[in-house]
Amino acid sequence: MTGPVAAYLDGHADGRLHLQHGPIDLVIGLDGSRDGAPAPERETALRAHAFAMARRRFQSVLDELVGELPLLKMPVTATSPVPEGAIARRMHHAVLPFAAEHFITPMAAVAGAVADEMLAAMLSGLAPDERPARLYVNNGGDIALHLGPGAGYRIAIAREDGADLGAFAIDAGSPVRGIATSGRGGRSLSLGIADAVTVLAATAAEADAAASIVANGVDLPGHPAVERRPARSVVDGSDLGDLPVVTGLGRLDDDTVAEALDAGADRAETLRRRGLIDRAALFLRGQGRIVAPAASPALPKPETGHHA
Amino acid sequence: MVKQPVESAVNGKIRCDACPVMCYIADGRSGACDRYANIAGELIRVDPLTVIENTATAGGKVVPFMPGQADNEWDGDIVHAGTPFVTAVGAGTTYPDYKPAPFIVSQTHDGIDMVTVVTEGIFSYCGAKVKIDTDRFIGPEAAAVRVEGEPVGHVTTGEYGSQMLSLGGVHHLTGGSKKEGRITCEALMRLCNRERVEMTVDGGAALSLQAGRPPVIDGVEESRMRVGCGSATIGMFARQWRDMVDEGVVVDDHITGVLSEHQAGKLLGIPPTGIRIRGRRSTPGRYFQVAAPGTGWGGTDISDPLAILGDFDPKAAYPGLRLLMVSTTGEQYGYYILDEDLKPQLQTTLPAPVLESVGIVAENCEPAMVSVLFIGGAGGSLRAGVTTNPVRLTRSVKAALTHVSCGGAPAYVWPGGGITVMVDVTQMPTNSFGYVPTPAIVAPIEFTMRLEDYRALGGHMEAIVPVERAVALAERHIAPITASPWPTAGRNFKWGA
Numbered sequence: 151m152t153g154p155v156a157a158y159l160d161g162h163a164d165g166r167l168h169l170q171h172g173p174i175d176l177v178i179g180l181d182g183s184r185d186g187a188p189a190p191e192r193e194t195a196l197r198a199h200a201f202a203m204a205r206r207r208f209q210s211v212l213d214e215l216v217g218e219l220p221l222l223k224m225p226v227t228a229t230s231p232v233p234e235g236a237i238a239r240r241m242h243h244a245v246l247p248f249a250a251e252h253f254i255t256p257m258a259a260v261a262g263a264v265a266d267e268m269l270a271a272m273l274s275g276l277a278p279d280e281r282p283a284r285l286y287v288n289n290g291g292d293i294a295l296h297l298g299p300g301a302g303y304r305i306a307i308a309r310e311d312g313a314d315l316g317a318f319a320i321d322a323g324s325p326v327r328g329i330a331t332s333g334r335g336g337r338s339l340s341l342g343i344a345d346a347v348t349v350l351a352a353t354a355a356e357a358d359a360a361a362s363i364v365a366n367g368v369d370l371p372g373h374p375a376v377e378r379r380p381a382r383s384v385v386d387g388s389d390l391g392d393l394p395v396v397t398g399l400g401r402l403d404d405d406t407v408a409e410a411l412d413a414g415a416d417r418a419e420t421l422r423r424r425g426l427i428d429r430a431a432l433f434l435r436g437q438g439r440i441v442a443p444a445a446s447p448a449l450p451k452p453e454t455g456h457h458a
Numbered sequence: 459m460v461k462q463p464v465e466s467a468v469n470g471k472i473r474c475d476a477c478p479v480m481c482y483i484a485d486g487r488s489g490a491c492d493r494y495a496n497i498a499g500e501l502i503r504v505d506p507l508t509v510i511e512n513t514a515t516a517g518g519k520v521v522p523f524m525p526g527q528a529d530n531e532w533d534g535d536i537v538h539a540g541t542p543f544v545t546a547v548g549a550g551t552t553y554p555d556y557k558p559a560p561f562i563v564s565q566t567h568d569g570i571d572m573v574t575v576v577t578e579g580i581f582s583y584c585g586a587k588v589k590i591d592t593d594r595f596i597g598p599e600a601a602a603v604r605v606e607g608e609p610v611g612h613v614t615t616g617e618y619g620s621q622m623l624s625l626g627g628v629h630h631l632t633g634g635s636k637k638e639g640r641i642t643c644e645a646l647m648r649l650c651n652r653e654r655v656e657m658t659v660d661g662g663a664a665l666s667l668q669a670g671r672p673p674v675i676d677g678v679e680e681s682r683m684r685v686g687c688g689s690a691t692i693g694m695f696a697r698q699w700r701d702m703v704d705e706g707v708v709v710d711d712h713i714t715g716v717l718s719e720h721q722a723g724k725l726l727g728i729p730p731t732g733i734r735i736r737g738r739r740s741t742p743g744r745y746f747q748v749a750a751p752g753t754g755w756g757g758t759d760i761s762d763p764l765a766i767l768g769d770f771d772p773k774a775a776y777p778g779l780r781l782l783m784v785s786t787t788g789e790q791y792g793y794y795i796l797d798e799d800l801k802p803q804l805q806t807t808l809p810a811p812v813l814e815s816v817g818i819v820a821e822n823c824e825p826a827m828v829s830v831l832f833i834g835g836a837g838g839s840l841r842a843g844v845t846t847n848p849v850r851l852t853r854s855v856k857a858a859l860t861h862v863s864c865g866g867a868p869a870y871v872w873p874g875g876g877i878t879v880m881v882d883v884t885q886m887p888t889n890s891f892g893y894v895p896t897p898a899i900v901a902p903i904e905f906t907m908r909l910e911d912y913r914a915l916g917g918h919m920e921a922i923v924p925v926e927r928a929v930a931l932a933e934r935h936i937a938p939i940t941a942s943p944w945p946t947a948g949r950n951f952k953w954g955a
Contacts, residue, residue, distance in 0.1 A: 159926060172477025173491035216478040386471065386484050 154212070156205050164194055167201045171212045174264060175290055178204055178272075182283030182301065196282055200272040204287075207271035211237065211264060222256040223389035225249075237267045244355035247426055248363050255389040262330050262358030265294035269354075272296075287354075292330040294354035297322040305329050307348050307431060315433050318350060326428045328354035332361035333433075339381050339388060339395040343410060344368035345434050349418075351427045360418075360427045368414030368432055375400035407435045415439040472496050498895065571909035572946045573922060575844045582898040584834035585626025586649055587880070589617065590665070590673045591683040591826035593711050593757040593786075596621045597662020605657045608641040609634070613659055619683050625649070631897055643897035650832050650883045650891040650899070669830040670884045678753055680826040684786035688715035688756065689744045691786055694822075695815065696722035702811050703780045703793075705731040709748065709766065710786040711757030719743035732774030732800075733781075736766050756785035763792055770800045782812060788820030829882065832864065832891070834901055836877040844905055850915035851905065852877055858952035860907040860915075863945045865890040869903075879903070906945045908953070 154171035166179040180197045214235040215222065221233050222241060226249045233242055233256070240263035241256035248254045265287040272285060273296055284303060285296040295303055301322050307315040320326045332338065333346040340362075347365040351357035370376055377398035381390035384397060402410075411434050418430040418441040429442035467473065471482040474494045481489035488495035495502050590596065599616075602609045603623055611625030630642040649655045654668040666674035673680050686694065688710030699706045699717055706717035717723045718731045720743030737748035748766040752759025760766065763783040770779075777798050784791040793812055794802035808816075841848035854860040855877055862869045862877065867885035872878040883890070892900040913919055 157929075159929075172479045173489075213478050216480075219479075386482055386487055 154205075154208055156208075164197060167204060169205060169208045169268075171208065174212055176204075176208070176265070176268060177288045178268065178286070179288075180282050180285045182298070193282070196276070196280065199275065200282070200285060203272045203275040204268055207268060211267070214238070215260065215264075222260070223387075225253055225255050237263050240266055240353075240355045244353070244359040247424070248359060252363055252366070253390075253393065254359065254363065257389045258362040259355040259359040261289045261292040262294070262328060262354035262356070265289040265292055265354040266328065269294040269296055289354070292354050292358050293328065295320065295327045295329070297327070305348070307331070307346060307433070315346065315438065316431060318348070318429070318431070320350065324428065325352055326350040327352055328357040330354060330357035330361040332358075332365040334396055334399070338362070339385060339390055341366040341390070341393060341395055342369040342414065343376055343396050343399050343434065344414060344432055347414065347418075347430060347432050349427050349430045356426065360421055360430070364414055364418045364421065364427075364430055364432065367417035368410050368434055370402075370406065370410050373402075373406070375402055375406075402435055404437070407437050410434055411437055411439045415441050467499070470499075472499065472501055474501055502892075570948070572906060573909050573912040573917065574904050574906040574945065575912075575917070576902070576904045576928075577840065577843050578892070578900050579834065579836060579840045579903045580894055580896070580898050580900055581834035581837075582631055582896060583628045583837070584631075584646070584832065584899050584901070585611065585624065586646055586883075587614075587831045587833060588623040588625060588649070588667060589829045589831075590621045590623065590667065590675075590680075591619060591824070591828070592621055592673055592675060592680045593619060593684060594621075594675050594680070594753075595662065595751050596665060596675060597659030601660045601662055603657050603659050603665075605641050605645040605655065608638045610638075610642040610645050610657070613662070619686075626899075639897045643893045643899060646899055647891045647893050649830050650901070651889050652830075652883060667828045667830075669828055671828060672826045673828045682787040682789060682820070682823040683826045684710065684756070684823055686786065687713040688786055689713045689720065691715060691784075691819065692717055692720045692743065693722045695819065696720065696726055696728075698811075698815050698818075699782065700726050700728055702809065702815065703782045704728075705733055705779065705781045707733070707735070707763070707767075707781070707783045708786055709756040709758060709760070709763050709783060709790075711749075711751050712746070713740065714745040714748045714756075714766065716743045716745070730774045731779060731781075732771030734768030734771065736768055755790045756787065763790070764794075764802060767802070770796065772800060775800045782816075784816055784819055786819075787823045788816050788818075789823075791816045791819075829884070831880050832883050832899075832901060833878065833880045834899070834903075836879070836903060840903070841877065844915075844917065845912075846916040846918070854907060854911060854915050855905070858950075859911045860905050861945055861950040863904045863906065865902045866904070866945060868945075868950075904945065906950070908951075 154169060157168045159166040159168050159177065166177050169176040169178065178201065180193075180200055182193065214237060218233045218235055218238045221231065222238055224230070226242065226245050228246075228249060230242070230249070233239055238256065241259040244259035244263060245254045245256055268287045269285065273281065281296065281298055283298040283301040286303065287294045293305070297303060297320070299322055303320045304317055305320070306317045318329075320329075328351050329348065330351075331346055331348045332340065333344045334340050342365045344365040347361050347368065349357045349361040349364060351360055376396060377400075378394035379397045380392040381388040381395045382392060384395055411432055414432045418427065418432065421427045422429070422441055422443070429440070432439040432441070468482060471484045474481045474483055474489045476489070476494050477491065479490050481494075483489050483494065483496040483501070485496050485499060597603075597613045599613055601613045603611045603613060603625060610630055611623055611627065614622045614624040616622055626642055626646045631639050645655050645657070649667065649669065652669045654666060654671070657665050657667065659665065663676045684691075688708035691708040691710075692706065692715035695706070696717060700723075703717075708715040714735065714737060716733060716735060718728045718733065723743065735745045735748060737745035740746050749758035749760045751757060754760045755763055775796060777796055777800065779796040781794040781796070781802055782791070783794065793805045793808045795805055797803050841851045845851050851860065852875070855862055855871055862871055862879055864879065864881040865886035867881050869879035869881040872880065886902070890902055894900055907915075
């Protein structure tokens with residue numbers, strides 16, 4: 151059995167740190183010491199310290215999750231037991247707000263929760279006044295962010311074929327510290343047909359859980375173009391059990407695409423009003439929807455130019 | 459693709475023990491990580507791109523995660539200092555290769571933008587040339603070589619001091635029975651992955667062969683390869699022996715040499731000694747068939763070398779004549795002095811120079827080894843993964859604008875049409891080879907060239923990724939194995955020569 155491994159990206163120790171163990175791949179980046187003016191030595195020292203904290207925390211992450219895996223794959227209800235591990239509790243609390251209305255297991259938030267925990271582990275080792283301008287943990291597209299005063303983060307959203315779908319800009323004044331994307335692409339199964347749903351929320355775990363819920367809501371129940379199969383026949387031991395997951399999507403006319411997106415956008419708007427998310431971008435077949443607070447200062451450009 | 463050992467299986471699902479998740483994976487599925495898959499009941503690592511790090515300190519392998527180290531001791535930078543070269547080991551394949559190869563990687567070498575196209579080729583036309591350092595008879599030329607009773611190749615023309623096998627090839631892989639193809643494929647893969655393979659030769663020996671290890675022939679491990687035949691050894695050592703002994707005999711299964719009769723001895727003015735050799739005289743001082751082949755002196759069946767001698771001719775021989783008998787590998791030797799009856803008497807104490815000389819014979823015998831060269835041809839479809847116009851790749855390789863390597867090891871490209879390459883498997887990363895059920899061998903192959911040359915041959919420019927991205931995906935980081943030039947070095951190319 152192989153243990154966790156670490157590597158620097160970008161060809162040097164001042165690059166990003168890549169941590170991998172089993173199915174977990176993290177890319178961790180740090181820029182800017184806080185005092186504004188560039189202080190390369192200080193930034194290097196800060197990075198080395200933060201990365202040391204990260205790899206120390208990462209050592210047991212997968213084992214902790216595996217230890218409670220059966221519980222984490224069970225649907226959560228209001229009376230579900232709360233798991234013990236720090237990451238597992240983040241997962242549980244992130245999905246709990248959806249439990250009353252939706253089928254959801256803590257695994258819906260696993261990627262975001264790992265990112266949040268890793269970010270917290272690094273920040274816990276840094277005094278508030280020595281924290282960097284930006285520190286982020288990207289867990290396969292689900293991102294936990296730290297932003298110092300005046301710092302910002304831009305997230306570009308691309309379709310699997312590389313087509314640019316738009317971008318969100320997050321500044322330090324925004325409540326957003328977590329970003330997650332869900333949809334038919336990628337590693338997880340989806341109950342909906344969205345190409346991608348990107349959600350910005352207070353934490354990566356909350357964004358992760360909400361992205362799944364919104365992506366599942368981009369749907370056309372009973373539509374013949376949507377192929378579905380029981381989750382377990384697609385992925386062994388899937389936490390979705392025998393729920394029908396989308397395995398193929400045929401041709402859809404523009405009005406039908408709009409109908410599916412509207413259903414998802416309605417669901418996203420409900421979550422936004424409940425304060426569970428800050429904003430979301432939904433994409434399907436060249437059309438997009440934005441759900442955001444009124445007078446939002448940073449809107450992505452709706453995707454209209456690309457048709458698959 | 460790399461096969462992993464499977465420890466347990468339940469209801470047709472295999473258990474992956476690569477990480478603590480311990481997924482049960484059904485046939486045709488991959489685990490939670492998408493890195494390991496079950497292909498026909500075997501656990502296959504599907505993405506372990508292997509990167510060779512060009513550093514002095516890289517001890518190979520992925521740097522393990524080292525918790526608890528003091529921060530200033532953290533030196534886990536596996537990508538930091540080195541110049542990486544991405545090999546095709548574990549790169550995956552796009553068979554039938556109508557789309558770009560899995561990794562087209564760009565990097566700079568001495569300021570020149572280089573592109574390396576890496577893919578795991580599926581070779582149904584491929585085999586192994588096996589060189590077995592031994593003089594022992596392993597079987598007649600063209601005799602079938604069998605593994606588990608199935609023919610997998612044949613004995614081919616021997617080389618100096620070595621026996622040669624030609625194994626695999628399309629006729630055994632796909633031209634015979636299904637079992638023949640399967641066994642041939644597996645034997646080739648194991649041999650190329652430097653595992654030990656047992657085989658038999660029709661009308662010959664039982665062989666146990668492993669690349670880089672001494673051959674085991676009929677259960678006996680060969681240790682040394684002779685310095686030359688008996689005659690050649692006389693030629694090499696005549697000048698030393700002239701001043702130490704009056705007569706020298708080098709006992710060899712093939713040609714036994716006699717110092718005083720040999721051309722070399724004559725030139726040095728060594729007088730006749732009246733020695734008589736039991737064997738068929740070829741030319742002066744050279745005797746065939748002094749004994750039957752065996753595991754005794756010099757590959758013969760004798761244990762007492764005097765058995766090959768007749769009585770000394772009293773007209774030339776004299777009491778006190780000093781005689782050295784040595785096997786071609788120097789492993790056996792005897793120093794004799796003729797008594798009053800002209801009978802050789804074995805001496806228990808040898809003059810120091812004689813002992814030293816015997817030591818030099820032995821020292822000049824290299825360790826006997828099995829070497830395995832993989833040979834395969836890059837077909838049109840594999841080449842299509844590199845370029846939109848496959849023949850241009852062939853021309854670029856022939857024009858020395860494109861360097862071909864297999865798992866980072868330099869490949870010899872045969873002259874003539876197509877891209878037929880030969881590579882020493884011991885220079886490649888371990889477990890470089892796999893197979894598909896066709897049956898055919900999966901082997902890594904990389905084509906490296908200048909960016910402009912890649913564009914010129916119709917390369918898939920849109921698919922090029924920076925080397926850092928491929929390195930980030932790599933599961934295996936190893937130190938260089940071969941001392942040959944780095945695959946991107948200018949001297950590999952016409953423009954850099």
